[in-house]
Amino acid sequence: MKVAVVGATGLVGGEILKVLAERNFPVTEIIPVASERSIGKKISFKGQEFTVVGYDDAIKMKPNVAIFSAGGGTSLEMAPKFAEAGITVIDNSSAWRMDPTKKLVVPEVNADVLTAEDKIIANPNCSTIQMVVVMKPLHEKYKIKRVVVSTYQSVTGTGKAAVDQLFAERAGDDSVAKVYPHKIDLNVLPHIDVFLENGYTKEEMKMIKETNKIMGDDSIKVTATTVRIPTIGGHSEAVNIEFENDFDLTTVRELLAATEGVIVQDDPANFLYPMPITAHGKDEVFVGRIRRDESQEKTLNLWCVADNLRKGAATNAVQIAEHLLKKGLI
Ligand SMILES: NC(=O)c1ccc[n+]([C@@H]2O[C@H](COP(=O)([O-])OP(=O)(O)OC[C@H]3O[C@@H](n4cnc5c(N)ncnc54)[C@H](OP(=O)(O)O)[C@@H]3O)[C@@H](O)[C@H]2O)c1
Numbered sequence: 001m002k003v004a005v006v007g008a009t010g011l012v013g014g015e016i017l018k019v020l021a022e023r024n025f026p027v028t029e030i031i032p033v034a035s036e037r038s039i040g041k042k043i044s045f046k047g048q049e050f051t052v053v054g055y056d057d058a059i060k061m062k063p064n065v066a067i068f069s070a071g072g073g074t075s076l077e078m079a080p081k082f083a084e085a086g087i088t089v090i091d092n093s094s095a096w097r098m099d100p101t102k103k104l105v106v107p108e109v110n111a112d113v114l115t116a117e118d119k120i121i122a123n124p125n126c127s128t129i130q131m132v133v134v135m136k137p138l139h140e141k142y143k144i145k146r147v148v149v150s151t152y153q154s155v156t157g158t159g160k161a162a163v164d165q166l167f168a169e170r171a172g173d174d175s176v177a178k179v180y181p182h183k184i185d186l187n188v189l190p191h192i193d194v195f196l197e198n199g200y201t202k203e204e205m206k207m208i209k210e211t212n213k214i215m216g217d218d219s220i221k222v223t224a225t226t227v228r229i230p231t232i233g234g235h236s237e238a239v240n241i242e243f244e245n246d247f248d249l250t251t252v253r254e255l256l257a258a259t260e261g262v263i264v265q266d267d268p269a270n271f272l273y274p275m276p277i278t279a280h281g282k283d284e285v286f287v288g289r290i291r292r293d294e295s296q297e298k299t300l301n302l303w304c305v306a307d308n309l310r311k312g313a314a315t316n317a318v319q320i321a322e323h324l325l326k327k328g329l330i
Helices: 011-022 055-060 072-084 107-113 126-142 160-170 202-215 249-257 310-326
Strands: 002-006 029-033 042-045 048-051 065-068 088-091 120-122 144-152 221-225 235-243 262-264 285-292 299-306
Touching: 002 011, 002 055, 002 072, 011 029, 011 042, 011 310, 029 042, 029 048, 029 055, 055 072, 065 072, 065 310, 072 088, 072 120, 088 310, 107 126, 107 202, 107 310, 126 144, 126 202, 126 235, 126 249, 126 262, 126 285, 126 299, 126 310, 144 202, 202 221, 249 262, 249 285, 299 310
Parallel strands: 002 029, 002 065, 065 088, 088 120, 144 221, 262 285
Antiparallel strands: 042 048, 144 235, 235 299, 285 299
């Protein structure tokens, strides 16, 4: 497989290269693509060096699949050009996620929706991915009515410049370009992406709409508050889930422990619960603090954490490529 990685010099792009190598995706050639300022730079993959090229050259090199993580504008403009050339695009930006003609895929949840006709496939928002992986088995067993989620999101979710801002502030350097409207070190920002007319942020509305689309069920009500915190390991979420049917906690734990891509870390007596520092660099979604909401019947509280650059972006995209390959769709 010839694989183009568009945005190869960025945080997600770098992680995509690592994940492709670690999972032994059958790569014969990497075609790294980035902005004009990076053309000619070298990118290393499994000990081999590949030169960053522009879009036109990348298309001419006829990759089998192109994994995009170079922003929504780039995807809107360039993904159709790759698709027209017969190249399957897996896109990490928000550009195509809510387009009714495009599939929005988390392989553990809805890989079966993919067909050979899907030439641009959308990878969901990082906060949505980790939540639906946990929701899916619970929905099948108990039917989810409503979800209330509050997120605690890593600065790596904003990209390289945000990580630079955090560490510069920590080092007392005020000269670095600011990505956030406020200081992020030693702070918490109840603000991710732009504010909308309804008072929510775009990130919050992404979590709401994307969840319904991936779960294939508009009856699930979702409300979200998304928050940026000064960590780098991954996104954390406090999730409150109300079900149609009652549950018992032992079965919930067993169900989650048996779910592909989920690891239960739930032993509070021994201080075992998911944290960004332990989820960092891992591909799974970690779940803990599983307990009944004592204020309302048939309602569960849990805490889930995943590395947003891995399962929230790179790993999910590579898993989509693996699925396409396994099913003979690329
Ligand atoms: N970070 C996350 O957790 C996460 C999760 C899911 C999805 N995403 C999405 O993934 C994308 C990249 O995020 P990131 O965190 O990796 O950002 P980043 O670290 O800022 O990297 C951005 C990448 O895009 C490239 N790029 C920028 N403008 C371009 C253009 N006009 N043409 C071609 N390449 C261009 C950059 O190339 P240069 O180095 O040449 O500038 C760089 O490779 C965004 O769409 C983001 O929404 C991010």
